[in-house]
Amino acid sequence: MKDKFSHINKNNQPKMVNVGGKKVTKRNAVAKATMFLGEEIISLFNNKELVTKKGPVFQTAIIAGIQAVKKTSELIPMCHPLLINGVNVDIKIIDEVHIEILCDVSIEGKTGVEMEALTGANIAALTVYDMCKAISQKMVIKEVKLIEKTGGKSDIKNG
Template identity: 75%
Template sequence: MTNFTHINKKGIPKMVNVFEKKITKRTAIAKAMMFLGTEIISNFKNEEFITKKGPVFQTAIIAGIQGVKKTSELIPMCHPLLINGIDIDIQIVDSENIEVFCEVTIEGKTGVEMEALTGVNITCLTIYDMCKSINQKMVIKEVRLVAKTGGKSEIKNG
């Protein structure tokens, strides 16, 4: 049991103590693919679609940013972080699919992978919510961490 960083010697959950870690610049980029279908994508003009709920991508980006900032409230063992920057990008890939990227940057003692993954998921969920009146066959898929810098390990998954 003691090999797990979030379990104490008694086998009880704990938050990792990052006191001894160095402050470094840390970034994480998460990506999701999302199937919207041609019925929804065909409504987009100039990379945006205005529904009765407002502009889809702009609203989803704001929601994703809020999600990043609230990650420690949603995931029990995540430390509250002072976020330096959040950049969310949504791209229409083809007549049915979009890609969503979320990059989070901090100077801190712990990574921001969970924040980037939360941001990309909340962005996609907001797109789903805003477009569900047209079609509920949307699929959020292939959510993954594509890059991480700072800390002990670095990841570059493309």
């Protein structure tokens, strides 16, 4: 089982995977965060946006998600710094109490961008929480998951 962990060397110490021998391929990952905001907060949105004293909630969260993608290697020790081709963060209200955040990251590189997509979705959700906490602190980041990965050794589709 220990052999399956790519970030542990033969002496059972942490290591960063050497991707030098890998081929550059197009890679993509999409992560989704589902968040409970509650009716109190959702009812305040007008035209799919809520403007607070801190600024527009979704627009600010989108920018935070994009920044998080670019800084993933600074936050997660074994992630490689990457030259990201593109990031798209989309936030939408999915019912009277929930929102959904999708973070789609693409690259042409030697390693995947799953961690970047997951980090972007998480930070966007945390930003929504931060911007709305004056209204209610009953919000819950319910689930963050990888829903799609293409390129590299295998493709994944978790829907």
